[in-house]
Structures are given as C-alpha cells and as structure tokens.
Amino acid sequence: MSLETPVKIREFQRKLYRKAKQEPSYRFYLLYDKICREDILRHAYQLAKANAGAPGVDGESFLAIEQQGSDEWLAALRQELIEERYRPQAVRRVMIPKPHGGERPLGIPTIRDRVVQTAAKLVVEPIFEADLEPNAYGYRPRRSAQDAVRKVHELLVQGYTDVLDADLSKYFDTIPHAELMQCVARRISDRRVLHLIKMWLTAAVMEQDDRGSWHNLGRNRQGTPQGGVISPLLANLYLNRFLKYFRLQGKSKIWRAEIVSYADDFVILAQRSVQQWAAHQARAWTQQTMTRLGLTLNESKTSIRDALHEDFDFLGYTFGPRYWWKTGHRYTAARPSKKSIQRLTAAVYDLLRPRVTAPWAEVRNRLNATLRGWQNYFRQGSVSRAYTIVNRYVEQRVRSFLRRRHLSSGVRGTRRFSTETIFGVLGVHRCARSGEPAWAFP
Numbered sequence: 001m002s003l004e005t006p007v008k009i010r011e012f013q014r015k016l017y018r019k020a021k022q023e024p025s026y027r028f029y030l031l032y033d034k035i036c037r038e039d040i041l042r043h044a045y046q047l048a049k050a051n052a053g054a055p056g057v058d059g060e061s062f063l064a065i066e067q068q069g070s071d072e073w074l075a076a077l078r079q080e081l082i083e084e085r086y087r088p089q090a091v092r093r094v095m096i097p098k099p100h101g102g103e104r105p106l107g108i109p110t111i112r113d114r115v116v117q118t119a120a121k122l123v124v125e126p127i128f129e130a131d132l133e134p135n136a137y138g139y140r141p142r143r144s145a146q147d148a149v150r151k152v153h154e155l156l157v158q159g160y161t162d163v164l165d166a167d168l169s170k171y172f173d174t175i176p177h178a179e180l181m182q183c184v185a186r187r188i189s190d191r192r193v194l195h196l197i198k199m200w201l202t203a204a205v206m207e208q209d210d211r212g213s214w215h216n217l218g219r220n221r222q223g224t225p226q227g228g229v230i231s232p233l234l235a236n237l238y239l240n241r242f243l244k245y246f247r248l249q250g251k252s253k254i255w256r257a258e259i260v261s262y263a264d265d266f267v268i269l270a271q272r273s274v275q276q277w278a279a280h281q282a283r284a285w286t287q288q289t290m291t292r293l294g295l296t297l298n299e300s301k302t303s304i305r306d307a308l309h310e311d312f313d314f315l316g317y318t319f320g321p322r323y324w325w326k327t328g329h330r331y332t333a334a335r336p337s338k339k340s341i342q343r344l345t346a347a348v349y350d351l352l353r354p355r356v357t358a359p360w361a362e363v364r365n366r367l368n369a370t371l372r373g374w375q376n377y378f379r380q381g382s383v384s385r386a387y388t389i390v391n392r393y394v395e396q397r398v399r400s401f402l403r404r405r406h407l408s409s410g411v412r413g414t415r416r417f418s419t420e421t422i423f424g425v426l427g428v429h430r431c432a433r434s435g436e437p438a439w440a441f442p
Contacts, residue, residue: 003046005122008039013126020130020187027185028127032192035119036081041074044118048111048229056110057092057206057214065111077112084192088113090204090216091225105173107205107225117229120196125233127187132236133243138263139232145315148262149334149380152269152314155258156307156332160269162279163319165312166286167301171264172235173223176294177201180224180238200228235263242289255282260314267314272306279304307332316340322382334381341386344374345393352401360402360426367394368429375431387431391423394430398422 005013012034019026034040055061065073080086091107098104109117125141132140137148177198184197201224205217224231239261246252246259255278257270268286270278283304290297305312308330311320318337321330351367371394378386399422403413423430 003043003050006039006043009043009122013122016123017126017130020127024131027187027189029189031123031188031190032196034123035116035193035196036078038074038078040119040122041078041081041115044115044122045070045074047118048114053114054092054094054108056108056113057090058110060111062111074115077115081116086116086196088116088199088203090206091220091228093205093207093217105226107227107231109200109203109225109228113200113203114229116196117200120193121230121233124188124193128233128237131187132240133247135259136236136240136243136261138261138265139236145262146377146380148260149315149317151260152267152319153332153334153381155260155269156319159271160256160258161307161332162270162272163305163307163312164268164270164279164282164286165303165305165314166266166268166283167298168264168290169296169298170223171239171295172226172231174295175223175235175238177222179294180234183237183241184234197230197234200230201234232263238293239264241293242286245289251282251285257282262315265315267312269307272308313337313339316377317381336378336383336386340374340378341389344370344390348394348397352397354401354404356401360405363401364427367398368427371429371431375429383431384433387433390431394428395419395422398426398428402426 016028020028049062052062077086089110089112091109094106094108095103096106129141135151137143137145137151180201181194181198185194188194202219202221203225204219205225207215207217209215224234243259243261251257255270257268257278259266259268261267268279268282270282272278283302287297303312305320307320309321311318313319316337316339317334319334320332322333322335323330347370348367351363351370356363371390374390375387399414399417402417402422403409406413406416408416417426422428
C-alpha cells in the first residue's frame with residue numbers, strides 16, 4: 001500500500017534535494033528538529049502502519065496503539081525525541097528460509113522504532129538521493145527492478161555482451177559501521193541525527209526460542225539489519241562508494257563497460273569488440289575494491305558470461321541468446337528465469353494444498369493476488385512460454401483442488417472444471433501478454 005506524501009513534506013524534501021544537488025560538498029545541520037515535526041511523524045506512522053509487519057520485542061501491535069489512541073501515542077513519542085530521551089529497543093531476529101537452502105536473518109524493530117526510522121528517512125533520503133549514481137536502481141524513489149532489467153537488456157542489444165555477474169557475500173550483514181558513518185557524516189553534521197543512526201546500527205539483537213524465551217545476542221557490531229526501515233538507504237549509500245569509484249576511475253571508457261546495480265545485486269557489462277578481456281579485468285578490480293571496502297565478493301556465485309552464447313540471471317530474469325523459429329536468426333532477450341517460475345508454482349501449490357478448507361472465493365482471491373503480482377513484475381521480454389507454463393500448472397492444480405473438494409473424479413470432473421470454466425466462470429487469473437484478453441484461450 002502506498003500513501004501520498006503531504007504537499008508540505010514534499011516541498012521540504014524538494015528543497016533538501018535541490019540544495020544537495022547544487023552543492024555537492026554541503027553538510028546539512030539542524031535536521032533533528034525536522035524529524036521531530038508533528039506532520040512528519042504522523043506521516044511516518046501512517047507509512048509504517050500501511051506496511052504492517054510483525055510486532056517487535058515489546059509485542060506492541062498497531063491494533064493496540066489504535067485502541068490506546070494513536071494521537072496520544074505519537075505525542076508521547078515526539079516528546080521523547082524532543083527531550084532526547086528516545087532510545088531504540090532491541091531488534092527481534094527471525095531466520096527466513098532462502099529459496100534454495102540456508103537462512104537469512106531478518107531484524108524486526110518495534111513499531112516505535114519503525115516510525116522514527118521512517119521519519120528520519122523522510123528527512124535524509126532526499127539528501128543522499130542527490131548523491132547516488134544513476135546506475136543504482138534498488139530502493140530508490142521512482143526507480144524499480146524492472147527499470148534495471150530494461151537497462152541491462154538495452155546494453156546487451158548495444159553490444160555489451162561480456163558480462164560479469166557479481167554476488168556479494170552477506171552484504172547487509174557485513175557493512176562496516178565506521179566507514180558507513182563516514183559516508184553519512186560527509187553530508188550530515190547534525191550530531192543528534194548521526195547519534196540516531198548509530199544507535200539503530202548498534203541496537204541489541206534478541207531471538208526467541210521454541211519455548212518462547214528471549215535471548216539477548218548482544219549489540220550489533222557490523223552490518224545494517226535487514227528489516228530496518230532505514231537499512232536499504234544506508235546500504236545504497238555505502239555501495240555507492242563502489243559505483244562512484246568505478247566512474248571516477250574512468251572504467252566505463254577504459255573497458256567500454258557499464259554497471260547496473262540493484263541493492264547488492266549488480267552486473268558489469270562490457271563490449272567484447274573493443275576489449276575482449278574487459279570482463280576479466282573488471283572481476284579482478286571488483287575483487288580488490290570490495291576488499292578495500294571491507295566487503296567480500298562471493299567467488300562461487302560470481303561468474304563471467306558471454307551473453308551471445310550463454311545465459312545469465314539477474315533480478316529474476318534470464319538474459320541470453322534466443323533464436324527466431326522461422327529464420328533461425330539469433331537475438332538477445334530476457335525471460336522469467338526457471339527459479340522464478342519454480343517459486344511461483346511452489347506458492348500456488350501451497351495455496352491449493354488438500355488441507356486448505358477456506359471458501360473457494362477466498363482461495364481464488366489469494367491465488368489471483370499471487371498470480372497478478374508475479375505477472376506485474378514479469379511482463380518484459382519473452383514471456384509467452386513462461387506464461388504458458390504457469391497457466392497450465394495453475395489449471396492442473398485448480399482442477400485437482402476442485403475435483404477433490406467436490407468429489408468429482410475422472411472424466412466427469414475434468415469436464416465440470418474445464419479450462420473455460422476455471423479461467424472464465426470461476427474467475428481464476430490467467431497470465432496473458434499485454435493487449436491479449438485474459439479470457440482468451442489457446
């Protein structure tokens with residue numbers, strides 16, 4: 001859910017951005033009182049509420065706050081900030097399974113900390129936004145992963161076909177605090193704002209065991225917790241050092257290469273016709289630069305690809321050579337990756353398990369929300385084959401689910417829940433190309 005930023009706040013953000021853009025060396029002060037502004041805190045609360053999320057270590061929910069009175073709750077929080085009595089609470093750590101094995105830690109701040117972080121982000125983001133390199137697309141206003149995908153495809157078409165597909169090991173968890181705070185302090189001189197950010201970075205971490213007991217894991221010594229509202233902005237700010245160094249070193253001209261990044265996921269694309277080994281040089285240089293930044297390039301997941309003959313994955317898409325079936329003509333295209341399709345089919349399977357007893361309308365709405373969300377992201381490039389795979393799988397799972405629920409087996413069940421019935425009468429979403437009616441059947 002997105003909320004429109006109030007005009008007064010938007011105007012204030014524009015002023016900060018213009019000032020930062022016009023004066024690259026200017027350091028901002030007296031920002032703390034802006035974070036304490038009633039309208040900014042109120043909008044921050046609404047944004048945090050819209051994003052929902054689980055309670056933190058204090059167990060406080062938005063429902064409890066609303067029952068207590070959000071105005072009184074916000075007034076008390078604002079007073080804490082004004083009197084500089086505010087201290088972040090511990091971050092609740094939960095382990096989230098990765099799609100292909102392993103786990104990643106997710107830090108869940110309390111609602112009060114989420115609100116203050118959101119307020120701080122509203123104030124400082126325009127300042128840092130003015131400094132971020134144009135080839136960074138992650139977690140930025142008016143930019144998206146789809147923009148990054150389009151840019152990669154444009155570069156491939158232009159002949160940038162030697163690709164360094166890079167991966168950083170636990171980027172969010174390994175950002176060094178001292179160097180990160182230097183990046184922040186280069187633009188912000190308000191000690192109170194710097195203190196806020198430092199407190200969030202070093203907040204204690206707590207985990208809850210199977211018995212419900214809490215365990216204090218101590219203060220965070222490095223990294224910015226995934227799950228914190230301000231963490232993506234800080235992560236962008238630190239990786240910007242790498243992107244900026246690439247530009248200042250003149251690597252674009254030397255290697256005829258370009259970077260496209262989304263958070264910690266980035267690729268370097270070079271023109272083979274100009275310098276055949278540019279991608280290899282880029283790999284060695286990237287390794288050295290990341291080491292200097294206190295980061296680690298994951299060697300096992302970092303590779304060089306010739307996009308004229310090999311595929312590579314980026315942001316859920318697979319890029320590589322394709323052949324026109326009529327003429328055999330080769331072209332470079334993007335399509336939803338196998339992993340992306342597998343994740344979707346796994347989600348569909350979970351929604352239509354035999355144990356699901358919810359009414360059909362509820363099941364269908366959840367299923368359609370999942371399918372529409374996936375299609376809204378995967379709507380670029382060669383999508384027809386992926387859509388066909390998804391539609392066939394959805395049809396099979398829905399038919400099996402309904403036959404089991406209505407005790408309609410065999411041919412009778414197949415006829416009762418035909419393709420037209422599933423995607424037409426029953427209203428299941430069918431993935432379709434742009435301009436193609438969703439109810440059209442192959």
